[in-house]
Amino acid sequence: MTGIRVSDLVALDRLDLDVSDLKGSLIVRLGKGNKEGTLPLNVEARRVIERYLEERTDSNPALFISSRQERISIRSVQYLLEKNGHNAHQTRHSFITGLVRAGEDISVIQSLSGHSSADMILRYSMPSEEDKQKAVDNIFKD
Template sequence: MAQAGGADVERVVGAYLDHLAVERGTARNTLDGYARDLRRYREYLARRGIAAITGIAPADVTGFGVALRTGDDGHRALAPSSAARALVAVRGLHRFAHADGITEHDPARDIHPPSQAKRLPKALPVDEVLRLLAMPGTEGERAIRDSALLELLYSTGARISEVVGLDVDDIDEEERTVLLDGKGGKQRIVPVGRPAIEAVRAYTVRARPSLARNGRGTPALFLNARGGRLSRQSAWQVLKTNAERAGLSAAVSPHTLRHSFATHLIEGGADVRVVQELLGHASVTTTQVYTLVTVNTLREVYATAHPRALG
Protein backbone atom coordinates (compact mmCIF):
# COMPACT_ATOMS: atom_id res chain seq x y z
CA MET A 1 0.00 0.00 0.00
CA ALA A 2 1.31 3.42 -0.94
CA GLN A 3 1.97 5.96 1.78
CA ALA A 4 -0.61 8.68 2.51
CA GLY A 5 1.48 11.35 0.81
CA GLY A 6 1.44 9.27 -2.36
CA ALA A 7 -2.37 9.43 -2.40
CA ASP A 8 -2.37 13.15 -3.15
CA VAL A 9 -4.29 13.62 -6.44
CA GLU A 10 -1.52 15.71 -8.02
CA ARG A 11 1.14 13.11 -7.15
CA VAL A 12 -0.96 10.24 -8.50
CA VAL A 13 -1.65 12.12 -11.73
CA GLY A 14 2.11 12.66 -12.15
CA ALA A 15 2.80 8.99 -11.51
CA TYR A 16 0.11 7.98 -13.98
CA LEU A 17 1.48 10.21 -16.73
CA ASP A 18 5.00 8.86 -16.08
CA HIS A 19 3.59 5.34 -16.33
CA LEU A 20 1.98 6.14 -19.70
CA ALA A 21 5.17 7.72 -21.04
CA VAL A 22 7.72 5.20 -19.78
CA GLU A 23 5.93 1.87 -19.56
CA ARG A 24 3.23 2.29 -22.19
CA GLY A 25 5.14 4.43 -24.69
CA THR A 26 2.17 6.76 -25.17
CA ALA A 27 2.60 9.38 -27.88
CA ARG A 28 3.48 12.92 -26.81
CA ASN A 29 0.29 14.45 -28.25
CA THR A 30 -1.84 11.96 -26.33
CA LEU A 31 0.12 12.62 -23.13
CA ASP A 32 -0.38 16.35 -23.52
CA GLY A 33 -4.12 15.86 -23.97
CA TYR A 34 -4.35 13.60 -20.91
CA ALA A 35 -2.34 16.12 -18.88
CA ARG A 36 -4.77 18.91 -19.79
CA ASP A 37 -7.82 16.80 -19.00
CA LEU A 38 -6.42 15.61 -15.67
CA ARG A 39 -5.40 19.13 -14.71
CA ARG A 40 -9.02 20.16 -15.18
CA TYR A 41 -10.06 17.13 -13.10
CA ARG A 42 -7.70 18.15 -10.27
CA GLU A 43 -9.08 21.69 -10.28
CA TYR A 44 -12.63 20.34 -10.20
CA LEU A 45 -11.82 18.13 -7.21
CA ALA A 46 -10.02 20.98 -5.43
CA ARG A 47 -13.17 23.11 -5.70
CA ARG A 48 -14.99 20.31 -3.92
CA GLY A 49 -12.34 20.17 -1.20
CA ILE A 50 -10.88 16.84 -2.35
CA ALA A 51 -7.08 16.60 -2.31
CA ALA A 52 -6.54 12.85 -1.83
CA ILE A 53 -7.44 10.33 -4.49
CA THR A 54 -8.77 8.03 -1.77
CA GLY A 55 -11.48 10.59 -1.07
CA ILE A 56 -13.01 10.49 -4.56
CA ALA A 57 -16.44 8.86 -4.88
CA PRO A 58 -18.30 7.74 -8.03
CA ALA A 59 -20.55 10.81 -7.69
CA ASP A 60 -17.50 13.04 -8.02
CA VAL A 61 -16.49 11.40 -11.29
CA THR A 62 -20.06 11.65 -12.58
CA GLY A 63 -20.20 15.31 -11.56
CA PHE A 64 -17.00 16.00 -13.45
CA GLY A 65 -18.50 14.42 -16.56
CA VAL A 66 -21.48 16.78 -16.30
CA ALA A 67 -19.20 19.79 -15.73
CA LEU A 68 -17.26 18.96 -18.89
CA ARG A 69 -20.42 19.35 -20.97
CA THR A 70 -21.89 22.35 -19.12
CA GLY A 71 -18.80 24.35 -18.18
CA ASP A 72 -20.04 24.57 -14.57
CA ASP A 73 -16.46 24.11 -13.34
CA GLY A 74 -15.46 27.49 -14.75
CA HIS A 75 -13.95 26.11 -17.96
CA ARG A 76 -15.27 26.12 -21.51
CA ALA A 77 -17.92 23.46 -22.13
CA LEU A 78 -16.60 20.64 -24.30
CA ALA A 79 -18.05 18.94 -27.31
CA PRO A 80 -19.21 15.33 -26.72
CA SER A 81 -16.08 13.86 -28.31
CA SER A 82 -13.74 16.00 -26.17
CA ALA A 83 -15.72 15.25 -23.01
CA ALA A 84 -15.53 11.53 -23.76
CA ARG A 85 -11.75 11.79 -24.20
CA ALA A 86 -11.41 13.54 -20.82
CA LEU A 87 -13.43 10.83 -19.09
CA VAL A 88 -11.21 8.19 -20.68
CA ALA A 89 -8.23 9.92 -19.05
CA VAL A 90 -10.00 9.97 -15.68
CA ARG A 91 -10.95 6.30 -15.93
CA GLY A 92 -7.35 5.45 -16.78
CA LEU A 93 -6.11 7.39 -13.77
CA HIS A 94 -8.38 5.57 -11.35
CA ARG A 95 -7.69 2.18 -12.92
CA PHE A 96 -3.96 2.86 -12.47
CA ALA A 97 -4.40 3.97 -8.83
CA HIS A 98 -6.43 0.86 -8.00
CA ALA A 99 -4.05 -1.52 -9.77
CA ASP A 100 -1.07 0.10 -8.01
CA GLY A 101 -2.66 -0.39 -4.59
CA ILE A 102 -3.12 3.34 -3.93
CA THR A 103 -6.90 2.99 -3.63
CA GLU A 104 -9.01 0.07 -2.45
CA HIS A 105 -11.82 0.86 -4.87
CA ASP A 106 -12.08 2.31 -8.39
CA PRO A 107 -14.74 5.07 -8.29
CA ALA A 108 -14.72 5.36 -12.10
CA ARG A 109 -15.18 1.66 -12.82
CA ASP A 110 -18.88 1.98 -13.67
CA ILE A 111 -18.61 5.43 -15.26
CA HIS A 112 -18.68 5.28 -19.05
CA PRO A 113 -17.98 8.09 -21.52
CA PRO A 114 -21.12 9.26 -23.34
CA SER A 115 -21.74 7.41 -26.57
CA GLN A 116 -20.88 9.41 -29.65
CA ALA A 117 -23.77 10.75 -31.67
CA LYS A 118 -24.10 9.03 -35.01
CA ARG A 119 -22.62 11.02 -37.78
CA LEU A 120 -25.50 11.85 -40.04
CA PRO A 121 -24.99 11.24 -43.73
CA LYS A 122 -25.08 14.23 -46.06
CA ALA A 123 -28.03 14.30 -48.41
CA LEU A 124 -28.67 16.81 -51.17
CA PRO A 125 -32.03 18.58 -51.50
CA VAL A 126 -34.10 17.25 -54.38
CA ASP A 127 -33.59 20.39 -56.48
CA GLU A 128 -29.80 20.06 -56.18
CA VAL A 129 -29.95 16.40 -57.21
CA LEU A 130 -31.94 17.36 -60.29
CA ARG A 131 -29.42 20.08 -61.10
CA LEU A 132 -26.59 17.54 -60.78
CA LEU A 133 -28.35 15.02 -63.01
CA ALA A 134 -28.82 17.68 -65.70
CA MET A 135 -25.09 18.51 -65.86
CA PRO A 136 -23.53 15.86 -68.14
CA GLY A 137 -25.66 16.71 -71.18
CA THR A 138 -26.80 14.45 -74.02
CA GLU A 139 -24.07 14.95 -76.64
CA GLY A 140 -20.75 13.11 -76.79
CA GLU A 141 -19.98 9.57 -75.66
CA ARG A 142 -18.65 10.49 -72.22
CA ALA A 143 -21.49 12.92 -71.49
CA ILE A 144 -24.10 10.29 -72.40
CA ARG A 145 -22.28 7.69 -70.28
CA ASP A 146 -21.95 10.06 -67.32
CA SER A 147 -25.62 10.96 -67.49
CA ALA A 148 -26.59 7.28 -67.35
CA LEU A 149 -24.14 6.67 -64.50
CA LEU A 150 -25.48 9.49 -62.32
CA GLU A 151 -29.12 8.69 -63.07
CA LEU A 152 -28.57 5.05 -62.11
CA LEU A 153 -26.74 5.95 -58.89
CA TYR A 154 -29.61 8.13 -57.68
CA SER A 155 -32.40 5.92 -59.01
CA THR A 156 -31.14 2.77 -57.26
CA GLY A 157 -29.24 4.08 -54.24
CA ALA A 158 -26.42 1.75 -55.23
CA ARG A 159 -22.85 2.14 -54.07
CA ILE A 160 -20.46 3.41 -56.75
CA SER A 161 -18.60 0.10 -56.61
CA GLU A 162 -21.87 -1.75 -57.29
CA VAL A 163 -22.72 0.37 -60.32
CA VAL A 164 -19.30 0.14 -61.97
CA GLY A 165 -19.47 -3.62 -61.33
CA LEU A 166 -22.60 -3.98 -63.44
CA ASP A 167 -22.59 -5.95 -66.67
CA VAL A 168 -24.92 -5.16 -69.55
CA ASP A 169 -27.12 -8.18 -68.76
CA ASP A 170 -27.67 -6.99 -65.17
CA ILE A 171 -30.10 -4.35 -66.42
CA ASP A 172 -33.63 -5.52 -67.28
CA GLU A 173 -35.12 -2.65 -69.25
CA GLU A 174 -38.52 -4.32 -69.63
CA GLU A 175 -38.96 -5.00 -65.92
CA ARG A 176 -37.07 -1.81 -65.04
CA THR A 177 -34.84 -3.56 -62.50
CA VAL A 178 -31.12 -3.96 -61.90
CA LEU A 179 -29.24 -6.86 -60.30
CA LEU A 180 -26.63 -5.51 -57.88
CA ASP A 181 -23.74 -7.39 -56.28
CA GLY A 182 -23.52 -6.04 -52.76
CA LYS A 183 -21.16 -6.51 -49.84
CA GLY A 184 -20.30 -10.07 -48.92
CA GLY A 185 -21.32 -11.32 -52.35
CA LYS A 186 -25.02 -10.75 -51.59
CA GLN A 187 -27.12 -9.93 -54.63
CA ARG A 188 -30.29 -7.86 -54.65
CA ILE A 189 -32.76 -6.74 -57.29
CA VAL A 190 -33.64 -3.06 -57.18
CA PRO A 191 -36.24 -1.19 -59.24
CA VAL A 192 -35.04 1.53 -61.59
CA GLY A 193 -36.93 4.73 -62.39
CA ARG A 194 -37.97 5.53 -65.95
CA PRO A 195 -35.55 8.48 -66.40
CA ALA A 196 -32.63 6.24 -65.43
CA ILE A 197 -33.76 3.45 -67.75
CA GLU A 198 -34.04 5.92 -70.61
CA ALA A 199 -30.58 7.33 -69.85
CA VAL A 200 -29.08 3.82 -69.76
CA ARG A 201 -30.82 2.93 -73.03
CA ALA A 202 -29.46 6.09 -74.68
CA TYR A 203 -25.99 5.19 -73.46
CA THR A 204 -26.08 1.55 -74.62
CA VAL A 205 -27.38 2.56 -78.07
CA ARG A 206 -25.53 5.80 -78.78
CA ALA A 207 -22.30 5.73 -76.76
CA ARG A 208 -21.27 2.32 -75.46
CA PRO A 209 -20.69 0.72 -78.90
CA SER A 210 -18.13 3.40 -79.79
CA LEU A 211 -16.34 3.01 -76.45
CA ALA A 212 -16.41 -0.78 -76.74
CA ARG A 213 -14.55 -0.69 -80.06
CA ASN A 214 -11.43 0.45 -78.18
CA GLY A 215 -11.50 -2.57 -75.87
CA ARG A 216 -11.56 -6.35 -75.87
CA GLY A 217 -15.23 -7.18 -75.61
CA THR A 218 -15.83 -6.76 -71.86
CA PRO A 219 -19.42 -7.32 -70.68
CA ALA A 220 -19.13 -4.30 -68.36
CA LEU A 221 -21.97 -1.80 -68.65
CA PHE A 222 -19.94 1.34 -68.02
CA LEU A 223 -16.78 1.65 -70.09
CA ASN A 224 -13.82 4.01 -70.04
CA ALA A 225 -12.22 5.63 -73.09
CA ARG A 226 -10.06 2.49 -73.64
CA GLY A 227 -13.09 0.21 -73.77
CA GLY A 228 -12.44 -1.34 -70.36
CA ARG A 229 -14.62 -1.33 -67.26
CA LEU A 230 -14.94 2.12 -65.68
CA SER A 231 -13.11 2.20 -62.35
CA ARG A 232 -14.63 3.26 -59.05
CA GLN A 233 -12.20 6.19 -58.90
CA SER A 234 -13.22 7.39 -62.36
CA ALA A 235 -16.91 7.12 -61.49
CA TRP A 236 -16.29 9.11 -58.31
CA GLN A 237 -14.52 11.76 -60.42
CA VAL A 238 -17.58 11.95 -62.71
CA LEU A 239 -19.74 12.69 -59.66
CA LYS A 240 -17.29 15.21 -58.24
CA THR A 241 -16.77 17.07 -61.53
CA ASN A 242 -20.46 17.40 -62.28
CA ALA A 243 -21.23 18.46 -58.70
CA GLU A 244 -18.71 21.27 -59.06
CA ARG A 245 -20.19 22.28 -62.42
CA ALA A 246 -23.64 22.31 -60.82
CA GLY A 247 -22.38 24.61 -58.05
CA LEU A 248 -23.76 22.41 -55.28
CA SER A 249 -23.74 24.00 -51.84
CA ALA A 250 -22.59 20.87 -49.99
CA ALA A 251 -19.42 18.89 -50.49
CA VAL A 252 -20.12 15.62 -52.25
CA SER A 253 -18.77 12.19 -51.40
CA PRO A 254 -18.88 8.85 -53.22
CA HIS A 255 -22.04 8.10 -51.21
CA THR A 256 -23.80 11.44 -51.82
CA LEU A 257 -26.44 10.11 -54.21
CA ARG A 258 -26.91 6.96 -52.11
CA HIS A 259 -27.58 9.07 -49.01
CA SER A 260 -29.89 11.35 -50.98
CA PHE A 261 -31.79 8.34 -52.37
CA ALA A 262 -32.43 6.94 -48.87
CA THR A 263 -33.30 10.27 -47.26
CA HIS A 264 -35.72 11.27 -50.02
CA LEU A 265 -37.46 7.87 -49.84
CA ILE A 266 -38.01 8.13 -46.09
CA GLU A 267 -39.11 11.74 -46.37
CA GLY A 268 -41.63 10.53 -48.95
CA GLY A 269 -43.07 8.00 -46.50
CA ALA A 270 -41.18 4.80 -47.39
CA ASP A 271 -40.93 2.18 -44.66
CA VAL A 272 -37.43 1.96 -43.21
CA ARG A 273 -37.32 -1.83 -43.76
CA VAL A 274 -38.07 -1.38 -47.46
CA VAL A 275 -35.25 1.16 -47.68
CA GLN A 276 -33.02 -1.33 -45.86
CA GLU A 277 -33.67 -3.92 -48.57
CA LEU A 278 -33.08 -1.41 -51.36
CA LEU A 279 -29.75 -0.29 -49.85
CA GLY A 280 -28.62 -3.84 -49.11
CA HIS A 281 -28.03 -3.16 -45.40
CA ALA A 282 -27.60 -6.30 -43.31
CA SER A 283 -29.27 -4.62 -40.31
CA VAL A 284 -32.13 -2.14 -40.15
CA THR A 285 -30.15 -0.29 -37.47
CA THR A 286 -27.80 0.96 -40.18
CA THR A 287 -30.72 2.28 -42.20
CA GLN A 288 -32.39 4.00 -39.24
CA VAL A 289 -29.76 6.75 -39.31
CA TYR A 290 -31.76 8.22 -42.21
CA THR A 291 -34.80 8.60 -39.96
CA LEU A 292 -32.60 10.82 -37.75
CA VAL A 293 -31.89 13.02 -40.75
CA THR A 294 -35.58 13.58 -41.42
CA VAL A 295 -36.36 14.15 -37.73
CA ASN A 296 -33.66 16.82 -37.64
CA THR A 297 -35.23 18.49 -40.67
CA LEU A 298 -38.64 18.44 -39.01
CA ARG A 299 -37.14 19.90 -35.84
CA GLU A 300 -35.53 22.75 -37.79
CA VAL A 301 -38.78 23.57 -39.58
CA TYR A 302 -40.67 23.46 -36.27
CA ALA A 303 -38.16 25.75 -34.55
CA THR A 304 -38.45 28.39 -37.27
CA ALA A 305 -42.18 28.11 -38.01
CA HIS A 306 -44.00 27.46 -34.74
CA PRO A 307 -44.79 30.63 -32.74
CA ARG A 308 -44.17 28.87 -29.42
CA ALA A 309 -41.22 26.72 -30.47
CA LEU A 310 -38.71 28.75 -28.49
CA GLY A 311 -40.96 29.41 -25.53
Protein backbone atom coordinates in the same frame (compact mmCIF):
# COMPACT_ATOMS: atom_id res chain seq x y z
CA MET B 1 -31.40 7.21 -59.14
CA THR B 2 -31.07 3.86 -57.42
CA GLY B 3 -28.91 4.56 -54.38
CA ILE B 4 -26.51 1.87 -55.59
CA ARG B 5 -23.03 1.72 -54.08
CA VAL B 6 -20.29 2.80 -56.49
CA SER B 7 -18.54 -0.55 -56.04
CA ASP B 8 -21.74 -2.34 -57.09
CA LEU B 9 -22.26 0.06 -60.01
CA VAL B 10 -18.87 -0.56 -61.57
CA ALA B 11 -19.32 -4.35 -61.23
CA LEU B 12 -22.53 -4.36 -63.30
CA ASP B 13 -22.55 -6.20 -66.62
CA ARG B 14 -24.94 -5.67 -69.52
CA LEU B 15 -26.58 -8.98 -68.60
CA ASP B 16 -27.47 -7.49 -65.21
CA LEU B 17 -29.84 -5.05 -66.90
CA ASP B 18 -33.45 -6.02 -67.57
CA VAL B 19 -35.39 -3.30 -69.38
CA SER B 20 -38.72 -3.17 -71.15
CA ASP B 21 -41.07 -0.32 -72.07
CA LEU B 22 -42.95 -0.64 -68.79
CA LYS B 23 -40.28 -1.54 -66.25
CA GLY B 24 -36.63 -2.19 -65.67
CA SER B 25 -34.18 -3.37 -63.07
CA LEU B 26 -30.54 -3.98 -62.29
CA ILE B 27 -29.30 -7.18 -60.70
CA VAL B 28 -26.54 -6.56 -58.18
CA ARG B 29 -24.83 -9.95 -58.12
CA LEU B 30 -22.12 -9.55 -55.52
CA GLY B 31 -22.94 -6.55 -53.43
CA LYS B 32 -21.46 -5.73 -50.05
CA GLY B 33 -21.39 -8.89 -47.97
CA ASN B 34 -21.70 -10.99 -51.16
CA LYS B 35 -25.44 -10.33 -51.26
CA GLU B 36 -27.44 -10.37 -54.47
CA GLY B 37 -30.32 -7.99 -55.02
CA THR B 38 -32.52 -6.38 -57.63
CA LEU B 39 -32.92 -2.63 -57.94
CA PRO B 40 -35.88 -1.21 -59.88
CA LEU B 41 -35.20 1.55 -62.40
CA ASN B 42 -37.54 4.45 -63.00
CA VAL B 43 -38.50 5.46 -66.53
CA GLU B 44 -35.84 8.19 -66.83
CA ALA B 45 -33.02 5.87 -65.70
CA ARG B 46 -34.18 3.26 -68.22
CA ARG B 47 -34.20 5.82 -71.05
CA VAL B 48 -30.72 7.13 -70.22
CA ILE B 49 -29.19 3.65 -69.96
CA GLU B 50 -30.86 2.52 -73.19
CA ARG B 51 -29.54 5.60 -75.04
CA TYR B 52 -26.08 5.01 -73.63
CA LEU B 53 -26.07 1.38 -74.77
CA GLU B 54 -27.39 2.30 -78.24
CA GLU B 55 -24.31 4.53 -78.72
CA ARG B 56 -21.87 1.81 -77.74
CA THR B 57 -20.36 -0.25 -80.54
CA ASP B 58 -18.12 -2.50 -78.44
CA SER B 59 -18.73 -6.01 -77.13
CA ASN B 60 -17.43 -5.34 -73.62
CA PRO B 61 -19.71 -7.14 -71.14
CA ALA B 62 -19.37 -4.30 -68.58
CA LEU B 63 -22.43 -2.08 -68.36
CA PHE B 64 -20.35 1.06 -67.87
CA ILE B 65 -16.98 1.54 -69.53
CA SER B 66 -14.28 4.19 -69.58
CA SER B 67 -13.01 6.12 -72.57
CA ARG B 68 -10.37 3.39 -72.90
CA GLN B 69 -13.16 0.84 -73.49
CA GLU B 70 -12.46 -0.88 -70.14
CA ARG B 71 -14.77 -1.39 -67.19
CA ILE B 72 -15.04 1.96 -65.43
CA SER B 73 -13.25 2.19 -62.09
CA ILE B 74 -14.60 3.31 -58.75
CA ARG B 75 -12.23 6.26 -58.80
CA SER B 76 -13.42 7.31 -62.28
CA VAL B 77 -17.04 7.36 -61.11
CA GLN B 78 -16.06 9.37 -58.04
CA TYR B 79 -14.11 11.80 -60.23
CA LEU B 80 -17.02 12.25 -62.67
CA LEU B 81 -19.45 12.88 -59.82
CA GLU B 82 -17.10 15.35 -58.12
CA LYS B 83 -16.45 17.12 -61.44
CA ASN B 84 -20.21 17.74 -61.62
CA GLY B 85 -20.51 18.91 -58.02
CA HIS B 86 -21.62 15.63 -56.46
CA ASN B 87 -20.20 13.19 -53.96
CA ALA B 88 -20.95 9.45 -54.28
CA HIS B 89 -21.63 8.94 -50.58
CA GLN B 90 -23.74 12.09 -50.28
CA THR B 91 -25.77 11.11 -53.34
CA ARG B 92 -26.49 7.67 -51.83
CA HIS B 93 -27.28 9.30 -48.49
CA SER B 94 -29.73 11.71 -50.18
CA PHE B 95 -31.48 8.81 -51.90
CA ILE B 96 -31.95 6.90 -48.65
CA THR B 97 -32.92 10.01 -46.67
CA GLY B 98 -35.46 10.89 -49.36
CA LEU B 99 -37.08 7.46 -48.99
CA VAL B 100 -37.17 7.81 -45.20
CA ARG B 101 -38.72 11.29 -45.39
CA ALA B 102 -41.27 10.10 -47.94
CA GLY B 103 -42.47 7.60 -45.33
CA GLU B 104 -41.42 4.47 -47.21
CA ASP B 105 -41.43 1.23 -45.27
CA ILE B 106 -38.12 0.55 -43.51
CA SER B 107 -37.90 -2.95 -45.00
CA VAL B 108 -38.27 -1.50 -48.53
CA ILE B 109 -35.57 1.09 -47.83
CA GLN B 110 -33.33 -1.61 -46.37
CA SER B 111 -33.78 -3.74 -49.48
CA LEU B 112 -33.19 -0.86 -51.90
CA SER B 113 -30.10 0.35 -50.05
CA GLY B 114 -28.58 -3.07 -49.49
CA HIS B 115 -28.16 -2.46 -45.77
CA SER B 116 -28.14 -5.64 -43.72
CA SER B 117 -29.56 -3.92 -40.66
CA ALA B 118 -32.59 -1.70 -40.19
CA ASP B 119 -30.53 0.12 -37.56
CA MET B 120 -28.45 1.58 -40.39
CA ILE B 121 -31.63 3.02 -41.93
CA LEU B 122 -32.51 4.73 -38.65
CA ARG B 123 -29.35 6.81 -38.98
CA TYR B 124 -30.90 8.40 -42.07
CA SER B 125 -34.07 9.30 -40.19
CA MET B 126 -32.29 11.59 -37.73
CA PRO B 127 -34.14 14.91 -37.76
CA SER B 128 -32.42 17.96 -39.16
CA GLU B 129 -32.42 21.33 -37.39
CA GLU B 130 -35.10 22.38 -39.89
CA ASP B 131 -37.23 19.35 -38.96
CA LYS B 132 -36.96 20.20 -35.27
CA GLN B 133 -37.84 23.86 -35.87
CA LYS B 134 -40.85 22.89 -37.97
CA ALA B 135 -42.07 20.53 -35.23
CA VAL B 136 -41.83 23.27 -32.61
CA ASP B 137 -43.51 25.81 -34.91
CA ASN B 138 -46.41 23.44 -35.52
CA ILE B 139 -47.19 22.66 -31.88
CA PHE B 140 -50.02 25.17 -31.51
CA LYS B 141 -50.81 25.76 -35.16
CA ASP B 142 -54.47 25.41 -36.09
